[in-house]
Amino acid sequence: MKTNSLSPQEPVAISRRNLLKGGTAAGGLLLASHVIPLPFRQAHAESTVPVVAQDNVVWSMCSVNCGSRCALRMHVRDDEVYWVETDHTGDDQYGDHQVRACLRGRSIRRRMNHPDRLNYPMKRVGKRGEGKFQRISWDEALDTLSANLKRIVKDYGNEAVYIHYSSGITGGNFCRSSPSGSLVTRLMNCYGGSLGQYGTYSTVQIAAAMPYTYGSNEGNSTSDIVNTKLVVMFGNNPAETRMSGAGITYHLEQARERSQARMIVIDPRYTDTAAGREDEWIPIRPGTDAALVNAIAWVLITENLVDQAFLDTYCIGYDEKTLPADAPANGHYKAYILGDGDDGIAKTPAWAEKITTIPRDRIIKLAREIGSTKPAYICQGWGPQRQANGEQTSRAIAMLPILTGNVGINGGNSGARESTYTISI
Numbered sequence: 001m002k003t004n005s006l007s008p009q010e011p012v013a014i015s016r017r018n019l020l021k022g023g024t025a026a027g028g029l030l031l032a033s034h035v036i037p038l039p040f041r042q043a044h045a046e047s048t049v050p051v052v053a054q055d056n057v058v059w060s061m062c063s064v065n066c067g068s069r070c071a072l073r074m075h076v077r078d079d080e081v082y083w084v085e086t087d088h089t090g091d092d093q094y095g096d097h098q099v100r101a102c103l104r105g106r107s108i109r110r111r112m113n114h115p116d117r118l119n120y121p122m123k124r125v126g127k128r129g130e131g132k133f134q135r136i137s138w139d140e141a142l143d144t145l146s147a148n149l150k151r152i153v154k155d156y157g158n159e160a161v162y163i164h165y166s167s168g169i170t171g172g173n174f175c176r177s178s179p180s181g182s183l184v185t186r187l188m189n190c191y192g193g194s195l196g197q198y199g200t201y202s203t204v205q206i207a208a209a210m211p212y213t214y215g216s217n218e219g220n221s222t223s224d225i226v227n228t229k230l231v232v233m234f235g236n237n238p239a240e241t242r243m244s245g246a247g248i249t250y251h252l253e254q255a256r257e258r259s260q261a262r263m264i265v266i267d268p269r270y271t272d273t274a275a276g277r278e279d280e281w282i283p284i285r286p287g288t289d290a291a292l293v294n295a296i297a298w299v300l301i302t303e304n305l306v307d308q309a310f311l312d313t314y315c316i317g318y319d320e321k322t323l324p325a326d327a328p329a330n331g332h333y334k335a336y337i338l339g340d341g342d343d344g345i346a347k348t349p350a351w352a353e354k355i356t357t358i359p360r361d362r363i364i365k366l367a368r369e370i371g372s373t374k375p376a377y378i379c380q381g382w383g384p385q386r387q388a389n390g391e392q393t394s395r396a397i398a399m400l401p402i403l404t405g406n407v408g409i410n411g412g413n414s415g416a417r418e419s420t421y422t423i424s425i
């Protein structure tokens, strides 16, 4: 369904702003004279013509660091964005759908025009922490920066220059603050380099851990979710983090519509992603996802639901057949799960029940569903890895698509968060 917004070319006589202004003034008159209120039917009809002919409408995008980069149509007047529309082009068919922005994107002008936003170079004139700054010209700011940069590199070398990690606008290609994407870093690359950094505060554990399992931290594209039959999400809540038409939530909806894919959400919270759209929500004690996965693996192995051909062909160390010769006896995954490894603990559903608070019968049912439905899109959010030893949680979850041979196929996934993530060094 298209929005009611009009094209800027359409000649109209009244702007939304003027309408509001006029409405306010008229409202004041009405109140002052105690006249009966507005003719609502007429007011509603007029509100469908919000754009004046002189508006400059430009395409832009939402730079919020959810990363979906939804298209936005900025209405500019007097060099100021005064109204933001979302995309309303296309036929609204999947593949050519309208990339409708979420409320964060649609309200982006409040960020852009916020009075606290730093619009000019400001130089500290007081002591640190005193909060005293003075506006200076761009020329002075650039001269100060370049003179100090040259001095520091000359006296101390490029190792003395560090570009601090930050985020918030990482959705913008040219504003990315990650070292690989930042314009400042690219400038420094042309000037002899600068100090790098490791990871981000959002993703460092999954980004570092997954390559130990796969050699990379990549998963299937979000648009491939429509090909799946079963979505299993661990601690992933895209309806709040990437809620728009460019984000995963739209693809999830399409998967359910087009493929009748079932969706199981494993999360301590009953999130917006789960609410009303899940087939099953499995609440779990926070931080115990790995124990749940181990118990699922125990069921898959003991009920012969693993994809043995996939494991034999592509994996090292699942069982004795592919265990490297120099590895300790029973150092393989299967032995660890069945209780034949170092710790001697069988990772049964009863064992996991005490840790996760998920009843053993529910774990068995979940395992059977995962083991018998293909393709299955198994993914995780960034929440499960944000804890001590969170790397191992990420890798544990990745074992489910490996055990079931859902890696590298349409509608499958590696167990990573949706789409592809690469480590920033």
Ligand code: SF4
Pocket: 062, 063, 064, 066, 067, 068, 069, 070, 100, 101, 102, 103, 104, 105, 106, 171, 241, 242, 243, 244, 245, 246, 247
């Ligand atoms: S989903 Fe929302 S926050 Fe993310 S890019 Fe789109 S409009 Fe921006």
